[in-house]
Amino acid sequence: MSNKSKANLAILIETGEFTIAGEIIGEKLLDGNLNEKQKNDLLFQKDMMSRIEREYALTETDVLERLMPYFSDSTTIYMAKWEKEKVLEYRLINGQKRFFKNAVPNLFRLDKFAKSTKEKISGKSTDYLKSFCLDHSSQLINESKGRGELVHPVECTMIYSISVRADAVPAGELIRCWMPYPKESNARQTNVDLLSVFPEKYIVAPDSFAQRSIYCEQIAESGLETKFSVKFRTETYAQIHDPAKMDDKAYDTTSVLYQKNTSERLPQIIFSDRIKNLADEICGNETTAVKQVSMLYDWIDLNIPWASALEYSIVPNIPEYVLDNKHGDCGMQTLLFMTMARYRGIPVKWQSGWMLHPGEVNLHDWCEVYYEGIGWVPLDQSFGLQNSENDKVKNFYKTSIDSYRLIVNEDFAQDLFPAKIWPRSEPVDFQRGELEWKNGNLYFGDWTYKMRVIYN
Numbered sequence: 343m344s345n346k347s348k349a350n351l352a353i354l355i356e357t358g359e360f361t362i363a364g365e366i367i368g369e370k371l372l373d374g375n376l377n378e379k380q381k382n383d384l385l386f387q388k389d390m391m392s393r394i395e396r397e398y399a400l401t402e403t404d405v406l407e408r409l410m411p412y413f414s415d416s417t418t419i420y421m422a423k424w425e426k427e428k429v430l431e432y433r434l435i436n437g438q439k440r441f442f443k444n445a446v447p448n449l450f451r452l453d454k455f456a457k458s459t460k461e462k463i464s465g466k467s468t469d470y471l472k473s474f475c476l477d478h479s480s481q482l483i484n485e486s487k488g489r490g491e492l493v494h495p496v497e498c499t500m501i502y503s504i505s506v507r508a509d510a511v512p513a514g515e516l517i518r519c520w521m522p523y524p525k526e527s528n529a530r531q532t533n534v535d536l537l538s539v540f541p542e543k544y545i546v547a548p549d550s551f552a553q554r555s556i557y558c559e560q561i562a563e564s565g566l567e568t569k570f571s572v573k574f575r576t577e578t579y580a581q582i583h584d585p586a587k588m589d590d591k592a593y594d595t596t597s598v599l600y601q602k603n604t605s606e607r608l609p610q611i612i613f614s615d616r617i618k619n620l621a622d623e624i625c626g627n628e629t630t631a632v633k634q635v636s637m638l639y640d641w642i643d644l645n646i647p648w649a650s651a652l653e654y655s656i657v658p659n660i661p662e663y664v665l666d667n668k669h670g671d672c673g674m675q676t677l678l679f680m681t682m683a684r685y686r687g688i689p690v691k692w693q694s695g696w697m698l699h700p701g702e703v704n705l706h707d708w709c710e711v712y713y714e715g716i717g718w719v720p721l722d723q724s725f726g727l728q729n730s731e732n733d734k735v736k737n738f739y740k741t742s743i744d745s746y747r748l749i750v751n752e753d754f755a756q757d758l759f760p761a762k763i764w765p766r767s768e769p770v771d772f773q774r775g776e777l778e779w780k781n782g783n784l785y786f787g788d789w790t791y792k793m794r795v796i797y798n
Contacts, residue, residue, distance in 0.1 A: 398440035488584025513564035552753035603689035672724035673707035695750035
């Protein structure tokens with residue numbers, strides 16, 4: 343397939359002409375001269391359209407029905423305004439508006455009028471996570487001297503399981519599965535103990551792999567779910583840095599660490615003119631790393647609210663998407679921060695896994711900032727500024743981290759072990775797992791996952 347044909351097909355998919363693109367792909371797959379790579383590229387483009395359709399699952403009628411109880415006959419008027427302001431997310435697919443599957447709950451997060459209207463009818467909800475973190479971080483500050491020491495260990499036993507839908511793969515075919523497994527190279531996470539795995543034959547990725555997994559295989563059986571599970575124990579620590587006690591030294595710009603962690607990483611970390619102009623506008627003439635980090639953090643906290651996000655595999659450049667739409671989830675906010683900080687010459691690296699806060703166990707992304715003479719310092723952009731008059735508590739997540747973290751990844755978009763053959767469901771992060779069989783990847787609709795946490 344020529345580069346021109348690839349470009350034309352990509353344009354059709356980008357503009358939502360899925361029917362035409364699907365017909366072209368179908369015709370090209372009949373070409374007996376295609377090599378294996380060309381066939382797989384076409385199949386992935388077909389798969390990409392399915393992924394996009396899965397994310398933009400709601401029709402205009404669906405959205406109207408969900409909003410009518412709050413806005414009655416005025417709903418259609420408001421919708422036009424919300425669509426223009428990009429707080430009600432949609433795209434055209436085959437000439438019809440298709441809305442993001444979480445567009446309605448996101449609207450109530452992003453638009454003040456919509457949120458207040460809903461609260462008048464349904465009442466205000468309590469954010470238990472914010473309350474927990476406020477109390478927990480206050481306690482941690484009192485336990486710490488603020489010089490990066492590890493405090494307040496929490497021991498947890500985790501049972502992670504995956505269930506593949508019955509007949510998602512033909513009976514007798516081999517299913518390959520990668521599940522998340524804890525990193526052991528970070529001082530905040532110790533005493534990793536593997537307790538059990540199902541099935542009993544498995545491969546644990548070496549800790550040198552930045553995205554760490556445990557790998558298993560199973561044969562699919564007709565009419566039955568295929569199950570995988572792993573049970574392990576860890577001890578996780580909080581780490582506290584008081585910015586007032588951080589000696590902000592000049593970086594050794596010749597070091598491998600500096601050059602690696604201040605560089606662009608296509609396609610997600612790109613120093614576009616918009617990124618450069620925005621970062622320079624935010625930081626101005628400030629040269630100290632601690633203050634620049636604080637400025638970037640504050641700007642994102644104020645201007646880029648958290649919202650449920652599209653699957654990363656369908657977003658070509660996440661920081662640019664965030665700036666276009668003025669919202670993002672934890673990983674999107676983090677990638678925007680990383681891109682601007684790296685452009686400003688501040689080394690930053692990705693970190694992610696799971697948040698383990700009681701009652702709020704979920705996938706989560708954050709990062710670490712490197713300060714010369716201090717080392718790697720955790721930063722959680724999406725946990726934001728806390729509601730406190732105490733500056734140390736308010737700014738806690740700029741230079742500190744709580745105890746309730748499972749670290750699976752020390753970088754993004756890295757290889758799994760053993761190598762995956764088909765394109766990943768999630769090419770950036772690795773928290774839920776990955777599955778495939780000989781004829782293709784198994785996407786999220788083909789399997790479910792569950793994390794159970796026992797606090798020891």
